[in-house]
Amino acid sequence: MSQSISNQESETENPGQVSIKDVARLADVSIATVSRCLNHPDRVRENTRARVQQAILKTGYSPNTLAQSFRRGKTQVIMVVLPSIGDPFFTEVMKGIRSVASSRGYSLLISETQFNTMTDDEIGAMVVSRQADGIVLLASMSPFGTEVLSSKSHQALPIVIGCENITPDLAGFPSVRIDNVAAAREATDYLIALGHRKIAFIHGQMSSLLTRERERGYRASMRAADLPIEDRWVVEGKLSIQGAIQATRKLLNHDHNPTAIFCANDEMAMGCIHEIKSSGLKIPKDISIIGFDDIRYAEILDPPLTTIRQPAEKIGERVMHRLLLEVEAGRSRNGQVEIVPHELIIRESTGPGNV
């Protein structure tokens, strides 16, 4: 007869949706006290706290995160934007990101660009408008670069860039990465030191800055050794195994083949190795292969892959540390680039050039 309106509602409208009011009523305290028990237990009398605890257990209450985030103006969520889930390299970076995030009480919202099919809608509406306290960019942002990120309402959103190099758009954001030019140069230098003179470079789409940096390193190394680069030795394919197979096919389809191939990443090296073996050539006897990243498959390839190792997990940790610095301490952006060391890992896919 005289049941309260909110009772009616909670029984008909929101079955199972317990709110702070229900707990308060049951514990016979105000909602403020319930809230305090959860957020500042020390400011509540022992006795009261126990009663509230009881009520929480009994009702199965858990706070509405949406309401909390809204009220507090922060979400405890960090968004990570990466080109593609399932990339073994980024998986390692994620490990580092995750470990720091969870130790500091943050959740991760992972978003794939799928090599830039991301729409303004997706990024603009969902991501940047306060659903996250900060963003880790592991992908280059060509699709929406300047527009969204610098639009007025997002000016204050902390961003740190990992791995990917900085486009002019994004200069001003802090970043953590290896020196891709130097690393690519080191890889090429190594091939040259082995006696190779005809060295090819296989890479993914040109849109990627990473690729361009690595190509620069390759070219610098060749130039420094006074070695010519034939146009057809620098070949672009889709950044995938199939892409690498196509690219390799183009490369082998001629009279005087290169004696070594530098692949812009390990995934492409996998396709490259496959295609070379399929064509009847031996690695490294006929042709040497070098990769980039040192993903988990590199050491079990046949032959095991010589490659540049990036400290992927460490990059993830550092990126996250720096992001949380901005998020929590409100540190302003300084655009500082943090370079972490890479390492040439020599395995059996490279051998002497037949000089």
Next chain:
Amino acid sequence: MSQSISNQESETENPGQVSIKDVARLADVSIATVSRCLNHPDRVRENTRARVQQAILKTGYSPNTLAQSFRRGKTQVIMVVLPSIGDPFFTEVMKGIRSVASSRGYSLLISETQFNTMTDDEIGAMVVSRQADGIVLLASMSPFGTEVLSSKSHQALPIVIGCENITPDLAGFPSVRIDNVAAAREATDYLIALGHRKIAFIHGQMSSLLTRERERGYRASMRAADLPIEDRWVVEGKLSIQGAIQATRKLLNHDHNPTAIFCANDEMAMGCIHEIKSSGLKIPKDISIIGFDDIRYAEILDPPLTTIRQPAEKIGERVMHRLLLEVEAGRSRNGQVEIVPHELIIRESTGPGNV
């Protein structure tokens, strides 16, 4: 002198944080009208709409998603729980999930269990409490199974399970998957048909239901052919390349080796193949290998891997479809299991058993 209070605020407290009020003021309308322009443009006069549009552009306003989600009681976010990002198989499943999600205006929140290190905190606090409108479970939920998912306040949260089999805890949730028992049986039958009699099975942690189902299929096949299974032929390792290498080593470390190995997934098959080749044996001449999943690396392994193909992308699509049915139409759970077809892909890692 006489600037309004909220003007002061917006200049000092929230730099760059434009709210609906600012737009309303500038367009000289109520906030209700601004909201309407965004959500029901047809209910606003052309003229007014234009003025509001202007104001939005000028201020760079974008709605506070947090407030919207809170107010509307839904987030347009679907959470996907998977064991590990970077698993090439789940990457494919994600493709299907993503394509349906984005075509229907949903964003994805991806969460890794990292093979069950997920804490109650993480899942309970962040995930299930209304930060998502529904959940796709691609991992078995041992760590928090019944407790969280069936706790009162989450009773209504739509959940669909993909790939993973249903634990008793989770019976009652709809799911989409292949018939793992039948598929594993088919793989083993094939080896038997090739003349193999000593067939081993390498698998990941026992906690995984998938693994158990596949083992059941293997045992059923062997039993049906009246072949004995020696204890040491069924070997468990960590679900990783290194785990597979260890497991394979154990297997080979005896006099009469199996002539074929069935690996519970392709990733393990990769380690297995590597170890077998390292030990000097030839595949498939000395030993045949069969995998499970048909990940993108399977066809470029050396030798190319015979395996069971799961229609990964399709599974993702179906899971998402069914989840959105629950989310949007409020359809009740029916616990119906949808079985999709698998396929035996024959490549060169399997050959005749030396009878």
Next chain:
DNA sequence: CTGAAAGCGCTTACAG
């Protein structure tokens, strides 16, 4: 130590 009240930014009946 506790409660009443304001307010976070939005959306949506309800009047006009």
Next chain:
DNA sequence: CTGAAAGCGCTTACAG
């Protein structure tokens, strides 16, 4: 077609 007002569930000064 438009505005005033209520309210989503919470947190936090502010009084007592």
